[in-house]
Amino acid sequence: MIAPSRLAVIRVCEAVFGQGERCPEHWNQSLEPADAGLAHAILGKMFRHWGKMQAYVDEALTRSDKNLPLETRIVLALGLSQLAWLSGVADYAAVNESVMWISDPHKGFPAHQGLVNAILRQAARERASLAEKIEAYPHYLDQSLFTKHALRHALGPDFNLAHSQSLWRKWNQPPRFYFRVLEAAQPLPEGLIPDATLEGCWKLEEGASFPTEWLMQHHGMVQDRSSQALLSFTWDRSVRTMLDLCAAPGGKSTGLHLKYPEAHLTCIEKHPQKAEQLKSTLKSRKIEATVIAADARVWLKDCDKQFDLIWLDAPCSASGTLQKHPDLTWIGENIDLALLCKTQEELLSAALPRLSPGGLLVYSVCSWFTQEGINHQKTMLERYTQMQPATIWSPTLGGSTFQLKPLEWEGEGFQGFALSPQ
Ligand SMILES: C[S@@+](CC[C@H](N)C(=O)[O-])C[C@H]1O[C@@H](n2cnc3c(N)ncnc32)[C@H](O)[C@@H]1O
Incomplete structure (x- = not known):
């Protein structure tokens, strides 16, 4: 058998x-x-x-x-x-x-x-x-057409054969795991060491065992280095209400709560099963939040509230996760990129009017394709003339946009931008 x-x-x-x-x-x-x-x-x-x-x-x-x-x-x-x-x-x-x-x-x-x-x-x-x-x-x-397309977008003006081959060698091997500590009072698993260049980010020493028990007890969580870098933003205005629009499985929601533990968090997730799972994950992590199973575009239309911080981690091709999800190489060409871009634009357009005066909207996607990422910034700035780019990330991460240098960066391929009303 x-x-x-x-x-x-x-x-x-x-x-x-x-x-x-x-x-x-x-x-x-x-x-x-x-x-x-x-x-x-x-x-x-x-x-x-x-x-x-x-x-x-x-x-x-x-x-x-x-x-x-x-x-x-x-x-x-x-x-x-x-x-x-x-x-x-x-x-x-x-x-x-x-x-x-x-x-x-x-x-x-x-x-x-x-x-x-x-x-x-x-x-x-x-x-x-x-x-x-x-x-x-x-x-x-x-490789496939999808991966070749991703390599071109990731490298942008630095694209050439040698860079493309180095980047592919990197993508085509298993990724390293990165962690966040949720319960600082609990002992850390053996071999967990801080990442020298990103505060609050942890990794395993060579040869250390995977900390399954620690994760199962919700003393920590796996979170890619890029997600953690996105959440490393600085914003000096007060944040009392937060809205996470595409929230499951809850990595960003958790990161937002850790950053602003006093703020009220509302999470929207389209898929009812994922929304239920999200509720239980947040509960295990002792995070209080209102979780709503709904299409964010529909929910936002009926919403009359305003939020100090809106996070939109939009559905996307996930081309930035090729290292973690090598199956994408072979099915990526079936992804309807045009439909995803339309959904992302609709989500952004529905979300921006719900920002409170002086609020902050952060948009992110785990994709290298610029049409899913920073290209939306230009469209939104043209459509919502009262919005302006907000400089919330360090200059090395991009400032008011989040753009990573793929050959130097260890982590997934996220890109994003931040907007705030003038
Ligand atoms: C990229 S994942 C979000 C990951 C999450 N922010 C995190 O950090 O764990 C996108 C999520 O959005 C959900 N989604 C897709 N379209 C949506 C919509 N129109 N409204 C609300 N949620 C949506 C998907 O089901 C998926 O769970």
Whole structure:
């Protein structure tokens, strides 16, 4: 029988490569911890080196074989990723389970049993140099139009082949985790050290264990360095009421509460299930807030209140999270960017009139695409002539816009801007 970890990987690959769907957020949660870890490691390699592994497969095929069905390509990459990068997996486990899957007449493609067996056995024979051989194929094989587009936008005027290759090498490896302390009175997990350049941001020392227990007890949370940098803004006016418009899963809401613990926080989240989850997360973190499940555009139309601080972390392509979500490489082209930009503009237009005099609106997206980010600033300044850019971030982060230098910055690709009525 095929192991649950490998079965979970096959299912996700079928959804991503076959249906163009996102990798579900909790795809490995029902697995035992050891299986979940193995599945995570395999899937990461599958997404990050899918193109190069297919080149290896194509080289091993005769001309007439090249039109392989997706199922065959998936099980070959499943076997190759273990043989190349997961030294703890035995040859027979990596080879036999792929062969077993492809031989199943209901799920696999039995005609390719011999072919899968032959290619993976050959890969097992050259296992010592397999990773090197696969990695030596050109980088662009592991890219898609979506990632190429993201690289261009991220690098902007600094775009050239060398920069694009360095940035891709960085994006195509697992990201580092960053943390925030929620309960300062509780002991810190072993190996958690402060990030020297961003106050309040923590990271793990090389080799330290992941602080699962500490996180489960809500003494701390994972929050990417870019989100923390966004929240490092300085604003000298008083903030008594805050509105977080696209609030789930609650990272920014939590950050806003930590910054202004006395202010009343209202959180809007469109998806009822996510809104429920958000309520429970905030409660566990001992944060009082009003959580409303609604489309913010609709809710804002009926709203007669004004807020001192409005945070709009808008839905976007998430192109800034390619390092954390390598599945995006393969499905990003299906994203309707025009529709997202329209929604972002509608959200901004609905939110700005709800700012109190002297209030602050912060807009952010985890995307490198300028049309989802800073381009909206110009449109809003033209439409709402009483608004002006507010300089709330340090000059290195951009001042009144939040723009990161991707080659120097460790963290996700966020961009944003801040506006305030004159
Ligand atoms: C980028 S995420 C926000 C992340 C969140 N701010 C945080 O830091 O944890 C965008 C969220 O907005 C929600 N959303 C999308 N469209 C929305 C809308 N029109 N009104 C309210 N929420 C929306 C999505 O369901 C998603 O949870």
